[in-house]
Amino acid sequence: MSEPLLKVRGLKIGATVYPPDAKPHKIEIVHGVDFELEKGKVLGLIGESGAGKSTIGLSALGYGRGGVELTGGEVWVNGRDILQGGIGDLRKLRGAEVTYVAQSAAASFNPAKKIMEQVIEAAVSQGKFSKSDAEAKARLLFAKLGLPDTDNIGSRYPHQVSGGQLQRCMTALALCPEPDLVVFDEPTTALDVTTQIDVLAAIKDAIRDTGVAALYITHDLAVVAQVSDDIMVLKMGEMVEYGPVDQIINHPQEEYTQALVSVRSINHEEKAPQEPILRVRNITARYRGTKFDVLHDVSVDISPGQTLAIVGESGSGKSTLARVITGLLPPSGGSIEFVDRTLSPDQPSRSREDLRELQMIYQMADTAMNPRQTVGTIIGRPLEFYFGMKGAEKRKRIAELLEEIEMGDGFIDRYPAELSGGQKQRVCIARALAAKPKLIICDEVTSALDPLVADGILKLLLNLQKREDVAYLFITHDLATVRAIADSIAVMYQGKVVRYGTKSEVLSPPFDDYTDLLLSSVPEMKLGWLENVIATRKMESAGN
Amino acid sequence: MHPILKLVSQRLALGLLLLLAASALIFVGTQILPGDVAQSILGQSATPEALANLREELGLSEPALSRYFSWLGSAIQGDLGVALTNGQDIATSMGRRLGNTLFLAFWAAVISVPLAIFLGLLAVRYKDRWPDKLISGVTLASISIPEFLIGYVLMYFVGVKLGWAPSVAMINDSMSLGEKLHAIALPVTVLTLVVLAHMMRMTRAAILNVMQSAYIETAELKGLSSFQVIARHAFPNAIAPIVNVVMLNLAYLVVGVVVVEVVFVYPGMGQYLVDHVAKRDVPVVQACGLVFAAVYICLNMVADIVSILANPRLRHPK
Numbered sequence A: 001m002s003e004p005l006l007k008v009r010g011l012k013i014g015a016t017v018y019p020p021d022a023k024p025h026k027i028e029i030v031h032g033v034d035f036e037l038e039k040g041k042v043l044g045l046i047g048e049s050g051a052g053k054s055t056i057g058l059s060a061l062g063y064g065r066g067g068v069e070l071t072g073g074e075v076w077v078n079g080r081d082i083l084q085g086g087i088g089d090l091r092k093l094r095g096a097e098v099t100y101v102a103q104s105a106a107a108s109f110n111p112a113k114k115i116m117e118q119v120i121e122a123a124v125s126q127g128k129f130s131k132s133d134a135e136a137k138a139r140l141l142f143a144k145l146g147l148p149d150t151d152n153i154g155s156r157y158p159h160q161v162s163g164g165q166l167q168r169c170m171t172a173l174a175l176c177p178e179p180d181l182v183v184f185d186e187p188t189t190a191l192d193v194t195t196q197i198d199v200l201a202a203i204k205d206a207i208r209d210t211g212v213a214a215l216y217i218t219h220d221l222a223v224v225a226q227v228s229d230d231i232m233v234l235k236m237g238e239m240v241e242y243g244p245v246d247q248i249i250n251h252p253q254e255e256y257t258q259a260l261v262s263v264r265s266i267n268h269e270e271k272a273p274q275e276p277i278l279r280v281r282n283i284t285a286r287y288r289g290t291k292f293d294v295l296h297d298v299s300v301d302i303s304p305g306q307t308l309a310i311v312g313e314s315g316s317g318k319s320t321l322a323r324v325i326t327g328l329l330p331p332s333g334g335s336i337e338f339v340d341r342t343l344s345p346d347q348p349s350r351s352r353e354d355l356r357e358l359q360m361i362y363q364m365a366d367t368a369m370n371p372r373q374t375v376g377t378i379i380g381r382p383l384e385f386y387f388g389m390k391g392a393e394k395r396k397r398i399a400e401l402l403e404e405i406e407m408g409d410g411f412i413d414r415y416p417a418e419l420s421g422g423q424k425q426r427v428c429i430a431r432a433l434a435a436k437p438k439l440i441i442c443d444e445v446t447s448a449l450d451p452l453v454a455d456g457i458l459k460l461l462l463n464l465q466k467r468e469d470v471a472y473l474f475i476t477h478d479l480a481t482v483r484a485i486a487d488s489i490a491v492m493y494q495g496k497v498v499r500y501g502t503k504s505e506v507l508s509p510p511f512d513d514y515t516d517l518l519l520s521s522v523p524e525m526k527l528g529w530l531e532n533v534i535a536t537r538k539m540e541s542a543g544n
Numbered sequence B: 001m002h003p004i005l006k007l008v009s010q011r012l013a014l015g016l017l018l019l020l021a022a023s024a025l026i027f028v029g030t031q032i033l034p035g036d037v038a039q040s041i042l043g044q045s046a047t048p049e050a051l052a053n054l055r056e057e058l059g060l061s062e063p064a065l066s067r068y069f070s071w072l073g074s075a076i077q078g079d080l081g082v083a084l085t086n087g088q089d090i091a092t093s094m095g096r097r098l099g100n101t102l103f104l105a106f107w108a109a110v111i112s113v114p115l116a117i118f119l120g121l122l123a124v125r126y127k128d129r130w131p132d133k134l135i136s137g138v139t140l141a142s143i144s145i146p147e148f149l150i151g152y153v154l155m156y157f158v159g160v161k162l163g164w165a166p167s168v169a170m171i172n173d174s175m176s177l178g179e180k181l182h183a184i185a186l187p188v189t190v191l192t193l194v195v196l197a198h199m200m201r202m203t204r205a206a207i208l209n210v211m212q213s214a215y216i217e218t219a220e221l222k223g224l225s226s227f228q229v230i231a232r233h234a235f236p237n238a239i240a241p242i243v244n245v246v247m248l249n250l251a252y253l254v255v256g257v258v259v260v261e262v263v264f265v266y267p268g269m270g271q272y273l274v275d276h277v278a279k280r281d282v283p284v285v286q287a288c289g290l291v292f293a294a295v296y297i298c299l300n301m302v303a304d305i306v307s308i309l310a311n312p313r314l315r316h317p318k
Helices: A053-059 A087-093 A115-125 A131-144 A163-175 A193-210 A221-227 A245-250 A255-261 A318-326 A352-357 A375-387 A391-404 A421-434 A451-468 A479-485 A513-521 A529-543 B003-031 B037-042 B048-058 B064-076 B090-125 B130-144 B147-161 B177-183 B185-210 B214-220 B226-255 B258-263 B269-278 B282-310
Strands: A006-017 A025-037 A042-046 A068-077 A098-101 A181-185 A213-218 A230-235 A238-244 A278-285 A295-302 A307-311 A333-338 A358-361 A439-443 A471-476 A488-493 A496-502
Touching (some): A042 A053, A230 A255, A238 A255, A318 A439, A352 A375, A358 A421, A375 A421, A488 A513, A496 A513, B003 B282, B090 B130, B090 B269, B130 B185
Parallel strands (some): A042 A213, A307 A471
Antiparallel strands (some): A278 A295, A278 A333
């Protein structure tokens, strides 16, 4: 058998960390990983954040992000150990033999330059093609990736195309120099499910047609199952399991892999609707200075102690609805009735009681907490503000709340920077609970978290609901989360509620077109799922 | 209307409004000084009758508001009045002085702006290594030393000891461009040293800020050299803050050169202003103030407009 394209042996990667209360020191984040990749094959790297998957992916380009250093081992590309050469040799490799597709194309394209200029830059500056050849090649790739108006899209600026289109442009950028290996780093994670499926299919076709090998990095096992030949599962910088995709998905050996495969198995019995505590009636809203309504005649109810999930793509108006309910954006029409009263449309004129009974938890726990306050101060603030608690009484209540979120009072004097992502979100939950609310608005609270951590948060939210009888308005784009937690569901599309009812009603056929598209776009952990969906959709569109 | 045109015309209108406000401030400022022009012309020993006569003659007995509008009206038409001390037309004598100041500022800018940006790029390229530290140290030292001291030191060593450049920067119309440049070599050097640090440090900071962006990583992973990454990918996104600080320094080159002009006895606006402040020639001081304000506002307006134009989101809306 011939020499593999990429051979990694005993790869060790270190980083310098700057903890808040200690001296900067070096730690090892990848502890000796081995794998290889044949020409034209796709290896999926999967794991939670901090597993080292991106770091390992970037090592194929000899690159360490931030203070990351490749400290040991060998990385052979095309029969050369790239860690042995200097930066000059690496520059010849990058953008020519190995290229990279980043997670956020929106951030990874230079906003000041036209798309075409950036797509062909590597191929031209590496001397692989002349400018006109590279442009012709780029246009072919644009067509292959299903981009519209392939002749002119290159002369646009990145902000002038949509997120899904830009992610395809990024793939074209990586394929343009005809590399031997492409590292895809979570290329569809930032996209809506209905966009993700198209980009995923485009990437898969492009890999097959060009015969390029790929490292496909993702935290979503269902996605990686669609594109990979082999999968390597990573945890904390170590390999957990490595094998053909069929074995990993259908017969996982290790406990950790089994947990990843069976994630989202929460079974939540739907409760029957009751006399609602929140009635949203015919809400229409627009942002100041704009000419278009972002919400059109939205009406939903929330029963006490139950969960209403609002599901939809980005831009569908989910978060705007939350802003209207909290009074941050006064609506141009409609009303909001809470328990026995009508809420004032704007937040400053609401009573303290209104504010207390309606709390909010945000997507980015990081930015929702003051980094210079301790956990105790953060949770203590609503206790002071709403209940006038002080001293020992307050401290006792904070400890109780920390106990409720399964963290314990040892965290009371810690700063947010010392917590993990899941712990930060738990502190935000405790802060919301401290006010003893009747309703908590949860805005994409698990979207930034790893699947297993997100699972933990969802279980916690369900337990708290049982204990405290609090209702949730749960905003998410993730249908698996909806299945796990909702009692009723409202599907939003372009500012309208297109489908609304109990969970069982909304999730059973017959579907409207949009709900059908949304449901069928959620990746399933089955081999060949992507091909089936694409084939079904082609048949349907041919039938029409 | 293209959003850019709208933004730019907003800036222009705002600039004009600001200039109007500045003219009012200048006028009020010169009015609230104790004593008036008549008093300062005739001196402490003037009789009340003589003062009253002169005030009548100069139109000082009219209400301040109407004097302001007549002053502003003629200033808009290019008539800045006559100097009290020598009876010369201010616009004519200031025109030549302003030309000289702009000449000096222009050459200082031609040298300092590209040099500052180049040094800023160099400092980013060798961040935290010795070239960065050397550039930062030298420019910081040059900005910390008062400009008149740099002026005298250069005058002594370069002008007197080495004799490379004249230590007094006198220029007149009969000189050729080369002779003029030779004459202003020292003040240009001093001005360059003074404004260099500010612009260079801002360039460095703005580019370093951009270097954190994900698209810089994309550029590095294309195998581009460090300098290509900085010049092609980082610099275009750092233009707005750099232009702002460049314009502030250009404004300083016109408005703030008073000290340097006096040190080198250069026949520019600064000399002119200082001379007439000493003589309490209020119309000249007002005229100089107005011109300085106009220059300052114009340059900052240019900076704003360039920042707007440098933003691709505004230049190419969806």
